[in-house]
Amino acid sequence: MKLVLASSSPRRIELMRFLKVKFEVRIPLNVNESKVRKVPEDVEELAYMKARSVMKSVDDVIIGADTVVVIDGEILGKPRDEMDARRMLYKLSDRWHEVYTGVCIMGNEWVERFNVRTSVKFAELSEKLVDFYLKTGEYRDKAGAYGIQELGALLVERIEGDFYNVVGFPLRRIWEVLERRGIWA
Amino acid sequence: MKLVLASSSPRRIELMRFLKVKFEVRIPLNVNESKVRKVPEDVEELAYMKARSVMKSVDDVIIGADTVVVIDGEILGKPRDEMDARRMLYKLSDRWHEVYTGVCIMGNEWVERFNVRTSVKFAELSEKLVDFYLKTGEYRDKAGAYGIQELGALLVERIEGDFYNVVGFPLRRIWEVLERRGIWA
Numbered sequence: 001m002k003l004v005l006a007s008s009s010p011r012r013i014e015l016m017r018f019l020k021v022k023f024e025v026r027i028p029l030n031v032n033e034s035k036v037r038k039v040p041e042d043v044e045e046l047a048y049m050k051a052r053s054v055m056k057s058v059d060d061v062i063i064g065a066d067t068v069v070v071i072d073g074e075i076l077g078k079p080r081d082e083m084d085a086r087r088m089l090y091k092l093s094d095r096w097h098e099v100y101t102g103v104c105i106m107g108n109e110w111v112e113r114f115n116v117r118t119s120v121k122f123a124e125l126s127e128k129l130v131d132f133y134l135k136t137g138e139y140r141d142k143a144g145a146y147g148i149q150e151l152g153a154l155l156v157e158r159i160e161g162d163f164y165n166v167v168g169f170p171l172r173r174i175w176e177v178l179e180r181r182g183i184w185a
Numbered sequence: 186m187k188l189v190l191a192s193s194s195p196r197r198i199e200l201m202r203f204l205k206v207k208f209e210v211r212i213p214l215n216v217n218e219s220k221v222r223k224v225p226e227d228v229e230e231l232a233y234m235k236a237r238s239v240m241k242s243v244d245d246v247i248i249g250a251d252t253v254v255v256i257d258g259e260i261l262g263k264p265r266d267e268m269d270a271r272r273m274l275y276k277l278s279d280r281w282h283e284v285y286t287g288v289c290i291m292g293n294e295w296v297e298r299f300n301v302r303t304s305v306k307f308a309e310l311s312e313k314l315v316d317f318y319l320k321t322g323e324y325r326d327k328a329g330a331y332g333i334q335e336l337g338a339l340l341v342e343r344i345e346g347d348f349y350n351v352v353g354f355p356l357r358r359i360w361e362v363l364e365r366r367g368i369w370a
Contacts, residue, residue: 018336132370151205179313185313
């Protein structure tokens with residue numbers, strides 16, 4: 001058995017390390033992330049497509065994931081540029097939004113798919129903080145233009161649900177599948 | 186002005202780094218942590234005593250903090266040993282508890298004190314997971330015998346409130362004080 005993470009996200013790689021098991025990273029190819037229109041169905045589907053795209057051997061157990069931020073029915077993916085990121089941060093300021101992560105774990109003859117929602121309340125952001133945050137570049141390649149870790153901790157007032165679902169994926173729920181299938185420890 | 190963290194906790198030092206400001210670490214002396222009996226008053230008082238114990242110069246701005254875990258009216262501090270840690274983890278299993286952090290920030294002529302509560306729901310812990318967690322030693326020197334980061338992520342199902350309050354202290358609330366007083370950036 002070879003455990004494989006189908007993601008190039010540094011946050012997800014870091015979270016996988018918490019499990020203290022050996023795993024390999026493979027970058028999913030030809031997966032169009034902008035296709036998410038219906039939540040949570042589409043994030044699960046995208047997680048599935050990412051996982052499937054790196055399947056190489058019958059021994060592989062693959063973990064795929066996809067995260068979006070939803071506010072007012074609008075889906076916020078990764079920002080195109082700094083101006084787009086600024087727009088997203090002001091939109092999120094002083095309000096609750098939802099973070100959905102779809103997960104797909106698959107072996108040769110089985111597939112498990114699920115999604116997890118976490119509610120996040122942003123603080124009221126000052127222009128100074130937004131400028132400072134954008135200057136660090138931490139917004140890049142992140143759904144909703146923020147990460148909840150590092151400086152992003154200053155953007156968030158409170159959450160309801162699984163914190164790690166906001167960071168990258170719901171680590172405990174993934175571990176539960178690996179544990180139940182005898183893949184962990 | 187010299188910003189000082191009155192704590193030797195590696196988690197709090199790591200959180201301070203998120204702020205991207207210069208600070209110094211001083212270890213509080215002669216502060217008896219087992220004195221916490223009334224929550225949240227006593228965690229604030231302890232935070233104050235820790236901060237005061239490292240005050241050396243009129244230029245110092247000092248941050249002190251103290252965290253406890255409360256369940257069924259019982260205050261869980263740091264475990265005495267592995268057996269005590271095991272008792273605490275089983276007590277927390279499959280239930281909600283409260284994490285209180287008292288914070289004190291003081292300059293030469295001012296003091297700000299407050300406390301923040303976060304609710305944490307533990308997953309139902311298997312013996313295997315408890316054994317594994319205890320073996321890593323991560324329970325040591327942590328209120329309630331767990332940290333929510335690293336492997337501890339597997340113990341927690343969901344939270345309500347500020348995640349970083351559980352890690353070490355409420356980073357955003359501390360930053361708000363520093364920002365308002367012109368100490369940040």
